[in-house]
Amino acid sequence: MTPTAITTDRWCGLDVVRLQIGGAQVTVSHWGAHVLSWIPTDGIERLYLSPKNPGDGVTPIRGGIPVIFPQWADQGPRTRHGFARRVLWQMTEQKQDPAFVFATWRLTPDALPASYRDEIPSGWWAEVTVMLSPDRLDVELAVGNDGSTPLSFTGGLHTYLATPELELSQLSGLYGLTYQDANAQWQAVKETAPELVVDRAVNRVYPAPTRALLWKSGKVATGIDQAGFANLVVWNPGEHHNLADLPADGFRRFLCVEAAQLTAPITLDPRAEWAGRQSLVALPSL
Numbered sequence: 208m209t210p211t212a213i214t215t216d217r218w219c220g221l222d223v224v225r226l227q228i229g230g231a232q233v234t235v236s237h238w239g240a241h242v243l244s245w246i247p248t249d250g251i252e253r254l255y256l257s258p259k260n261p262g263d264g265v266t267p268i269r270g271g272i273p274v275i276f277p278q279w280a281d282q283g284p285r286t287r288h289g290f291a292r293r294v295l296w297q298m299t300e301q302k303q304d305p306a307f308v309f310a311t312w313r314l315t316p317d318a319l320p321a322s323y324r325d326e327i328p329s330g331w332w333a334e335v336t337v338m339l340s341p342d343r344l345d346v347e348l349a350v351g352n353d354g355s356t357p358l359s360f361t362g363g364l365h366t367y368l369a370t371p372e373l374e375l376s377q378l379s380g381l382y383g384l385t386y387q388d389a390n391a392q393w394q395a396v397k398e399t400a401p402e403l404v405v406d407r408a409v410n411r412v413y414p415a416p417t418r419a420l421l422w423k424s425g426k427v428a429t430g431i432d433q434a435g436f437a438n439l440v441v442w443n444p445g446e447h448h449n450l451a452d453l454p455a456d457g458f459r460r461f462l463c464v465e466a467a468q469l470t471a472p473i474t475l476d477p478r479a480e481w482a483g484r485q486s487l488v489a490l491p492s493l
């Protein structure tokens with residue numbers, strides 16, 4: 208039987224939970240329901256986490272898997288990239304099984320400061336479920352409307368995939384898709400690279416790929432799949448970034464590959480629910 212465990216720890220002044228199964232582990236902060244680290248059985252960390260995170264309980268965490276809800280970036284009047292990454296979630300469920308271990312976090316309006324609560328109609332709930340098996344991590348964002356008026360939102364899972372060297376890493380599976388280039392007035396561009404190598408600032412919004420992507424970095428590869436989300440975003444701020452919570456050369460250590468819903472907001476009628484998922488699969492060393 209594969210040994211499993213759920214333990215608690217502290218990171219950067221925050222309470223975190225660690226799920227473990229057969230030598231693999233994922234660490235999740237209650238603040239933001241934010242995955243900070245995923246180490247599959249090969250022992251190689253797959254997520255980037257900035258060493259300059261202030262850990263002040265105010266500034267969103269730079270790295271890992273930020274949960275974006277109820278607004279993508281600055282595309283609307285709500286808090287940039289949503290309030291979900293700036294508040295404490297409640298862990299409501301956990302389970303250990305021979306094949307997997309999971310935990311679920313829930314956020315409801317009563318847990319929010321009034322300024323955030325006023326951003327959207329009341330009666331909604333959001334849940335993040337993190338499921339770990341030895342070489343796979345599934346993260347699901349689910350949203351429900353228990354209110355009496357329609358609820359519209361955008362959002363996503365803003366995953367920072369780690370790499371020893373960005374320019375020597377490749378992302379394949381996007382060939383032939385037409386993306387909107389947020390760094391070039393949102394012009395539509397057809398992806399012609401069978402293997403995308405990022406060597407400058409990128410901010411591209413693709414439609415959700417119909418097949419899994421492959422991220423090759425250093426000695427390892429990672430498969431990336433998603434369901435429920437209409438978009439996939441590839442983002443890196445490049446060398447001229449002025450992000451205070453990222454080291455000057457930090458941009459070289461990650462590529463964000465994000466399961467997102469931003470070109471068409473989800474609208475939930477009363478009693479309706481929606482869910483989107485991103486799955487990461489650790490593949491054998493190259």
Ligand SMILES: O=P(O)(O)OC[C@H]1O[C@@H](O)[C@H](O)[C@@H](O)[C@@H]1O
Pocket residue numbers: 267280287288365389410440442465
């Ligand atoms: O610095 P933040 O708020 O975490 O945002 C990071 C980036 O996230 C990306 O997903 C957005 O497309 C960018 O516009 C944004 O700069």
